[in-house]
Amino acid sequence: MPKSINFCEIAANVRAKRERRKDARPGELIEAALELFVEKGFAATRAEEVAKRAGVSKGTLFLYFSSKEELFKAVVRENLSGQFTEWNAMFDCFPGTTPEMLKFCMHSWWERIGSTKASGITKLMMSEAGNFPELAEFYKAEVIRPGNLLIQRMIQRGIDRGEFRPMDAQKAVYTVMAPMLFLALWTHSFGTLDDASSHLNPEEFLATQLDTLLNGLCAPKPAPAGGINAQGIMAASH
Amino acid sequence: MPKSINFCEIAANVRAKRERRKDARPGELIEAALELFVEKGFAATRAEEVAKRAGVSKGTLFLYFSSKEELFKAVVRENLSGQFTEWNAMFDCFPGTTPEMLKFCMHSWWERIGSTKASGITKLMMSEAGNFPELAEFYKAEVIRPGNLLIQRMIQRGIDRGEFRPMDAQKAVYTVMAPMLFLALWTHSFGTLDDASSHLNPEEFLATQLDTLLNGLCAPKPAPAGGINAQGIMAASH
Amino acid sequence: MPKSINFCEIAANVRAKRERRKDARPGELIEAALELFVEKGFAATRAEEVAKRAGVSKGTLFLYFSSKEELFKAVVRENLSGQFTEWNAMFDCFPGTTPEMLKFCMHSWWERIGSTKASGITKLMMSEAGNFPELAEFYKAEVIRPGNLLIQRMIQRGIDRGEFRPMDAQKAVYTVMAPMLFLALWTHSFGTLDDASSHLNPEEFLATQLDTLLNGLCAPKPAPAGGINAQGIMAASH
Amino acid sequence: MPKSINFCEIAANVRAKRERRKDARPGELIEAALELFVEKGFAATRAEEVAKRAGVSKGTLFLYFSSKEELFKAVVRENLSGQFTEWNAMFDCFPGTTPEMLKFCMHSWWERIGSTKASGITKLMMSEAGNFPELAEFYKAEVIRPGNLLIQRMIQRGIDRGEFRPMDAQKAVYTVMAPMLFLALWTHSFGTLDDASSHLNPEEFLATQLDTLLNGLCAPKPAPAGGINAQGIMAASH
DNA sequence: GATGAATGAGGCTTCATTCAT
DNA sequence: TATGAATGAAGCCTCATTCAT
Numbered sequence: 001m002p003k004s005i006n007f008c009e010i011a012a013n014v015r016a017k018r019e020r021r022k023d024a025r026p027g028e029l030i031e032a033a034l035e036l037f038v039e040k041g042f043a044a045t046r047a048e049e050v051a052k053r054a055g056v057s058k059g060t061l062f063l064y065f066s067s068k069e070e071l072f073k074a075v076v077r078e079n080l081s082g083q084f085t086e087w088n089a090m091f092d093c094f095p096g097t098t099p100e101m102l103k104f105c106m107h108s109w110w111e112r113i114g115s116t117k118a119s120g121i122t123k124l125m126m127s128e129a130g131n132f133p134e135l136a137e138f139y140k141a142e143v144i145r146p147g148n149l150l151i152q153r154m155i156q157r158g159i160d161r162g163e164f165r166p167m168d169a170q171k172a173v174y175t176v177m178a179p180m181l182f183l184a185l186w187t188h189s190f191g192t193l194d195d196a197s198s199h200l201n202p203e204e205f206l207a208t209q210l211d212t213l214l215n216g217l218c219a220p221k222p223a224p225a226g227g228i229n230a231q232g233i234m235a236a237s238h
Numbered sequence: 239m240p241k242s243i244n245f246c247e248i249a250a251n252v253r254a255k256r257e258r259r260k261d262a263r264p265g266e267l268i269e270a271a272l273e274l275f276v277e278k279g280f281a282a283t284r285a286e287e288v289a290k291r292a293g294v295s296k297g298t299l300f301l302y303f304s305s306k307e308e309l310f311k312a313v314v315r316e317n318l319s320g321q322f323t324e325w326n327a328m329f330d331c332f333p334g335t336t337p338e339m340l341k342f343c344m345h346s347w348w349e350r351i352g353s354t355k356a357s358g359i360t361k362l363m364m365s366e367a368g369n370f371p372e373l374a375e376f377y378k379a380e381v382i383r384p385g386n387l388l389i390q391r392m393i394q395r396g397i398d399r400g401e402f403r404p405m406d407a408q409k410a411v412y413t414v415m416a417p418m419l420f421l422a423l424w425t426h427s428f429g430t431l432d433d434a435s436s437h438l439n440p441e442e443f444l445a446t447q448l449d450t451l452l453n454g455l456c457a458p459k460p461a462p463a464g465g466i467n468a469q470g471i472m473a474a475s476h
Numbered sequence: 477m478p479k480s481i482n483f484c485e486i487a488a489n490v491r492a493k494r495e496r497r498k499d500a501r502p503g504e505l506i507e508a509a510l511e512l513f514v515e516k517g518f519a520a521t522r523a524e525e526v527a528k529r530a531g532v533s534k535g536t537l538f539l540y541f542s543s544k545e546e547l548f549k550a551v552v553r554e555n556l557s558g559q560f561t562e563w564n565a566m567f568d569c570f571p572g573t574t575p576e577m578l579k580f581c582m583h584s585w586w587e588r589i590g591s592t593k594a595s596g597i598t599k600l601m602m603s604e605a606g607n608f609p610e611l612a613e614f615y616k617a618e619v620i621r622p623g624n625l626l627i628q629r630m631i632q633r634g635i636d637r638g639e640f641r642p643m644d645a646q647k648a649v650y651t652v653m654a655p656m657l658f659l660a661l662w663t664h665s666f667g668t669l670d671d672a673s674s675h676l677n678p679e680e681f682l683a684t685q686l687d688t689l690l691n692g693l694c695a696p697k698p699a700p701a702g703g704i705n706a707q708g709i710m711a712a713s714h
Numbered sequence: 715m716p717k718s719i720n721f722c723e724i725a726a727n728v729r730a731k732r733e734r735r736k737d738a739r740p741g742e743l744i745e746a747a748l749e750l751f752v753e754k755g756f757a758a759t760r761a762e763e764v765a766k767r768a769g770v771s772k773g774t775l776f777l778y779f780s781s782k783e784e785l786f787k788a789v790v791r792e793n794l795s796g797q798f799t800e801w802n803a804m805f806d807c808f809p810g811t812t813p814e815m816l817k818f819c820m821h822s823w824w825e826r827i828g829s830t831k832a833s834g835i836t837k838l839m840m841s842e843a844g845n846f847p848e849l850a851e852f853y854k855a856e857v858i859r860p861g862n863l864l865i866q867r868m869i870q871r872g873i874d875r876g877e878f879r880p881m882d883a884q885k886a887v888y889t890v891m892a893p894m895l896f897l898a899l900w901t902h903s904f905g906t907l908d909d910a911s912s913h914l915n916p917e918e919f920l921a922t923q924l925d926t927l928l929n930g931l932c933a934p935k936p937a938p939a940g941g942i943n944a945q946g947i948m949a950a951s952h
Numbered sequence: 953g954a955t956g957a958a959t960g961a962g963g964c965t966t967c968a969t970t971c972a973t
Numbered sequence: 974t975a976t977g978a979a980t981g982a983a984g985c986c987t988c989a990t991t992c993a994t
Contacts, residue, residue, distance in 0.1 A: 025957090043281045044369065047985065057959050062986065126427040127365030131282040136428065144428060174424075174438050175446055182416040185423060189367040190378060200412050208413055212454035216446075285968060295976045300969065501978090519757045520845065523964065533980050538965065602903040603841030607758040612904065620904060650900075650914050651922060658892040661899060665843040666854060676888050684889055692926035761989060762956095771955045776990065959991075970980075 026064045026074070028054040034075050038120025038188065042072060042128045042135070073138055076125075079118040081142040087150055098158035099214050102176070105154065106210055109180055114202065122181060123188035151176050158217065165219040172217065179209035264302050264312070266292040271313045276358025276426065280310060280366050310366075311373055317359050318377070321350060322384040329391060336396035337452050340414070343392065344448055347418055352440065360419065361426040389414050396455065403457045410455065417447035502540050502550070504530040510551050514596025514664070518548060518604045518611070549614055552601075555594040560622040567629060574634035575690050578652070581630065582686055585656055590678065598657060599664035627652050634693065641695045648693065655685035740778050740788070742768040747789045752834025752902065756786060756842050786842075787849055793835050794853070797826060798860040805867060812872035813928050816890070819868065820924055823894055828916065836895065837902040865890050872931065879933045886931065893923035 032053035036045040047068050051061040065071040087105070094101050113119050125143075129136040151173045158164030183202055191200060270291035274283040285306055289299045303309040325343070332339050351357050363381075367374040389411045396402035421440055429438060508529035512521040523544050527537040541547040563581070570577050589595050601619075605612040627649045634640030659678055667676060746767035750759040761782055765775040779785040801819070808815050827833050839857075843850040865887045872878035897916055905914060 039368065041281070041365075041369065043279075046983085056957095058985090059959055059987085060957075063957070066986095068985070123364070126361070126423050128279065129427040130277065131279050140428060171439075171442065171446070174420075174443055175450065178420040178447070179416060181423070182412075182420045185364055185419070186412075189364040190374065190382060201409075204409060205412055208409070208454075209416070212413065212450055215453050216450035284966090296968090297970085297976050298974080301974075306968065515844065517757070517841075517845065519755075522962090532978095534964090535966085535980055536978075539978070542965095544964070599840070602837070602899050604755065605903040606753065607755050616904060647915075647918065647922065650896075650919055651926065654896040654923070655892060657899070658888075658896045661840055661895070662888075665840040666850065666858060677885075680885065681888055684885065685892070688889065688926055688930035691929055692922075760987090772989090773955050773991085774953085777953070782989070955992105955994085957991105957993090959989100961987105961989100963987080964985090966982105966984085968980105968982095970978105971976105972978095973976085 025054075025056065025060070027078075029056070029061055029064060029071065030075050030078050033071050034079060034117055034121070037072065037075060037124055038117055042068075042124060042132065047071075069132070069135060072135060073142075076121060076139060076142060079116075079121060080113065081146070083112055084143075084146040084150065088146075091150065091153060098154060098161060098163045099218065101154055101157070102214065102217075103210055105150075106180065106206055110203070110206060114180060114183055114206075119184040120188050122184040126181075126185065147177070148173055155217070162219060164217045167217075175213060175216070179206060179213070263292075263294065263298070265316075267294070267299055267302060267309070268313050268316050271309050272317060272355060272358070275310065275313060275362055276355060280306075280362070280369070285309075307370070310370070311376075314359060314363065314373060314377060315380075317356055318381050319384075322381075322388065325388055326384075329388065336392060336399060336401045337456065339392055339395070340452065340455075341448055343389075344418065344444060348441070348444060352418060352421055352444075357422040358426055360422040364419075364423065385415070386411055393455070400457060402455045405455075413451060413454070417444060417451070501530075501532065501536065503554075505532070505537055505540060505547065506551050506554050509547050510555060510593055510597070513548065513551060513600055514593055518544075518600060518608065523547075545608070545611060548611060549618075552597060552615060552618060555592075555597060556589065557618040557622070559588055560619075560626065563626055564622075567626065574630060574637060574639045575694065577630055577633070578690065578693075579686060581626075582656065582682060586679070586682060590656060590659055590682075595660040596664050598660040602657075602661065623653070624649055631693070638695060640693045643693075651689060651692070655682060655689070739768075739770065739774070741792075743770070743775055743778060743785065744789050744792050747785050748793060748831060748834070751786065751789060751838055752831060756782075756838070756845070761785075783846070786846070787852070790835060790839065790849060790853060791856075793832055794857050795860075798857075798864065801864055802860075805864065812868060812875060812877045813932065815868055815871070816928065816931075817924055819865075820894065820920060824917070824920060828894065828897055828920075833898040834902055836898040840895075840899065861891070862887055869931070876933060878931045881931075889927065889930070893920060893927070 029050060033045070033050045036050055036053065039045075045068075047061055048058045050071070051058045054061070061071070065074060087108070090104075090108075091101075094104070096104075113122075125136065125139045129139070152169050155164060155167075155169040155172050155176070159166055159169065183200075183205060186200060187202065267288060271283070271288045274288055274291065277283075285299055286296045288309070289296045292299075299309070303312060325346070328342075329339075332342070334342075351360070363374070363377050367377070390407050393402060393405075393407040393410050393414070397404055397407065421438075421443060424438060425440060505526060509521070509526045512526055512529065515521075523537055524534045526547070527534045530537070537547070541550060563584070566580075567577075570580070572580075589598075601612065601615045605615070628645050631640060631643075631645040631648050631652070635642055635645065659676075659681060662676060663678060743764060747759070747764045750764055750767065753759075761775055762772045764785070765772045768775075775785070779788060801822070804818075805815075808818070810818075827836070839850070839853050843853070866883050869878060869881075869883040869886050869890070873880055873883065897914075897919060900914060901916060
């Protein structure tokens with residue numbers, strides 16, 4: 001170990017270290033940007049602040065992202081768009097029933113988005129969509145459209161398999177989205193004010209919503225007396 | 239021109255005119271500010287624009303509101319409350335069933351808030367709550383808490399009368415609020431981007447949500463075979 | 477005078493004073509900008525410096541000119557473009573011969589442009605045309621094309637009246653322009669270095685050039701001994 | 715991989731390679747800088763771009779030139795002079811008439827300077843002379859003075875040999891220089907904007923100018939009665 | 953010597969706020 | 974009171990220059 005210096009290894013280390021640092025920069029910046037954007041909004045977040053939180057100088061930020069808007073796009077891509085490839089893949093090989101799929105999706109959303117800082121982006125976009133139309137377009141193309149499509153396909157799958165009653169799948173999409181978006185919005189606005197009247201247990205809320213949702217979507221069981229609802233939807237949330 | 243002019247009269251006229259309009263000024267400014275804040279957000283709305291839309295000069299705005307933030311507060315104060323006194327009164331003398339009451343409430347909300355500029359305030363508050371904690375507190379006290387309470391009382395009424403299944407009324411509140419808030423937010427953000435994937439028919443959406451909601455809240459009908467849900471919740475939305 | 481206060485007059489004075497100030501601003505800024513642009517070039521001139529020289533703050537500059545480029549355009553319009561309307565008018569009613577017209581033009585150019593700070597703009601544009609393509613286009617449209625056209629029409633007039641030999645008028649244009657442009661460029665670059673080898677007497681130079689020029693352009697006099705040129709064209713210019 | 719590598723040899727190779735290229739570096743950088751300065755001007759040329767075109771990194775540039783300004787000086791130094799030694803030598807043994815010599819000189823200038831990248835330096839110097847007084851001095855000493863002198867000697871030769879009319883040789887110098895400088899400047903500024911009104915055929919232009927020039931300089935042919943030139947064009951300028 | 957990631961001063965532009973009239 | 978010209982702090986972004994590797 002001491003004397004037998006391996007030059008190749010050293011060189012490799014040096015290179016690796018530099019590259020590791022370089023490669024890490026965008027991620028660190030995106031992480032810092034996510035936090036600040038969510039905390040203070042897009043317009044109110046200063047580029048320099050993002051840089052400082054990432055531990056670099058203002059100039060460095062612009063070395064990796066040509067503008068503040070590009071930085072924001074990167075944040076969206078990293079935290080939201082990315083999920084869809086996986087979700088779409090899941091859709092194609094999901095073994096269970098469609099209600100199960102829906103449940104899985106909402107749980108998955110909660111785990112990866114809803115319960116993380118990423119949910120702040122959803123709120124952010126709704127707040128700032130009016131200003132920054134270009135960002136809004138980007139967000140729609142990268143997040144809303146894919147999300148919409150995925151949900152629509154799920155609903156259609158349910159209908160096709162006779163699990164859901166016949167309906168306009170596109171219109172039902174919003175019924176599915178609404179609880180998740182509401183949750184994201186609430187927790188990032190009034191949810192932070194700790195007060196009984198504005199406190200909401202997200203997981204409980206989601207469970208309730210899912211239950212109600214399925215109740216509305218599902219085809220009536222051919223079933224005996226006492227329909228599916230017998231199990232007490234709201235009760236299920238405890 | 240010289241002698242026939244009565245300076246005192248002119249001065250009096252001018253004074254009168256000013257005073258006549260004086261009281262109207264803040265209102266006009268608040269009205270203009272509401273529109274612009276809702277349209278473009280707080281940060282993106284320029285003081286000069288507000289003044290122009292109100293038909294006064296920029297300087298005048300600062301005569302009535304010491305800062306842009308104070309103007310914002312005034313906008314929120316001016317446009318809230320008021321509805322609740324009426325709704326609360328209605329609660330005490332509503333003759334019908336609780337599901338009917340719920341339906342009435344949502345319709346009423348849509349008519350007076352959801353479909354009007356006032357819904358913009360909801361969106362506005364959610365967007366800016368983070369930046370104006372003091373305002374958020376105010377909003378919670380004046381709007382959220384009363385609304386919460388009203389809904390909670392309605393649900394409790396339903397439970398007490400055996401119309402709704404037994405449940406935690408406080409928790410169910412969010413299930414009722416969510417669709418309305420979602421609607422207010424969506425229409426004021428992505429709803430404006432005219433695109434199939436972001437288009438949503440508000441009334442249809444509300445009807446669907448109400449249907450689903452009642453389905454979840456209502457106690458199972460003692461009923462015969464083939465549960466109440468047989469009527470096709472989503473179908474009802476057409 | 478004492479008691480008989482004329483309110484109208486006072487009001488008029490006040491208004492006049494404010495307006496005089498306001499109306500004067502653009503001119504003062506343009507004047508300051510001309511000086512600085514010529515001294516230091518477009519890119520190297522800071523907006524704040526222009527403002528300071530005009531005795532206002534940075535913000536005020538942008539109150540009158542939406543960008544540095546617009547300021548430059550205003551400088552060009554004020555100092556160069558403006559001349560053409562007059563020159564074009566002169567062209568239509570010039571009573572003398574075409575050589576006389578040419579002479580008049582060059583004198584006029586020297587008086588209003590060549591010998592003033594405005595000649596710096598010519599040099600400036602040549603220097604910075606490569607960068608700022610938009611400015612170059614503007615300059616071409618506002619200055620070069622009109623100038624070109626005017627000279628071309630003069631030459632054509634000379635040809636048509638049999639004063640100049642038949643030739644391609646467009647090509648001859650550069651022969652006329654070259655001395656003026658050269659002069660503008662030289663005086664604003666090496667001309668400032670006071671040194672025998674780079675010193676050039678502008679008026680003498682112009683006279684010489686005009687003489688040579690006419691010699692080249694004019695049709696041979698059918699004439700007897702001692703042609704028209706005998707009188708030393710430029711001599712007249714002193 | 716481990717033992718068969720001769721580290722000393724590798725190191726030596728690396729060193730050799732570096733040293734071999736070491737001397738070439740400045741030249742490559744200067745070459746690249748010339749091109750870019752001419753294309754885009756001094757201020758608009760970014761150091762990194764120069765480095766990239768020279769095939770090295772930004773850091774390397776500053777290894778050879780302590781600042782961008784020093785690089786600029788080097789460009790001017792490298793690309794000037796040199797021509798004059800040759801032209802001066804030619805002067806001493808030119809066999810033909812002086813008008814022929816003048817024609818030869820202008821052609822030679824066009825071939826070696828005017829039509830090459832080197833003409834860009836002329837334009838560059840004129841553009842930046844104001845910003846780099848020190849460089850301007852240098853340029854005058856190295857280029858302007860020698861050029862001036864050469865032309866002056868030619869004119870004097872013509873006068874002494876009776877080919878040119880008597881005149882102030884120093885003053886006539888600018889008449890000779892102007893077309894060349896104008897050409898260099900025009901082609902590097904508005905000449906690049908492809909537009910009828912700014913298009914100029916350099917060779918045609920030069921031929922025309924030379925013609926006009928000689929017409930003005932030459933002594934009247936012993937010739938028949940009263941030629942057009944009889945009046946002594948240049949003389950007229952006093 | 954060579955690299956290129958990092959720096960930070962400096963420029964343009966915006967806009968809430970002030971204040972003389 | 975009302976005006977709107979003027980201000981200047983603050984933000985985004987560029988790029989010459991430095992320095993650890």
